[in-house]
Amino acid sequence: MPKVYIIHDTGVYNFTSAGDFGTPVVLFRKRFPQYNEDEAKSWVEHARKELHLFNSDVDYLLLVGDPVSMAVVFHIIASKNGIVKCLRWDKATQRYFPITVTTIGGN
DSSP states (O other): OOOEEEEOOOSOOOGOOOOOOOOEEEESSSSSSSSSSHHHHHHHHHHHHHHOOOOOOTTEOOSOOOOOHHHHHHHHHHHHEEEEEEEEEEETEEEEEEEEOOOOOOO
16 A cells, blocks of 8 residues: 655644545654754654655655755655655645656656
8 A cells, every 4th residue: 555654744734635645654743853963863763764665656755844854854765766756735726746756867
């Protein structure tokens, strides 16, 4: 079953419709550590552990929350094979659309 990895859920948004693309998995409920290097390292290791089964063929990232959190998680996934599938919210239609980002090769 595909998964939708929600990077940062503070309880502000409703991600129910992301479930149309897979089982929601929340990676973090708090922001990336600001000034504590040891806590930041621990945070990155947690992200790597949670994402080790990410399958770029079927799984999605939902880029929401702290910008540093999004950058770190995107980098971890892109480092695997250069392909990251994301969900993008469209305000006009009030739904998610899948997009694929290829970070290596091509033009």
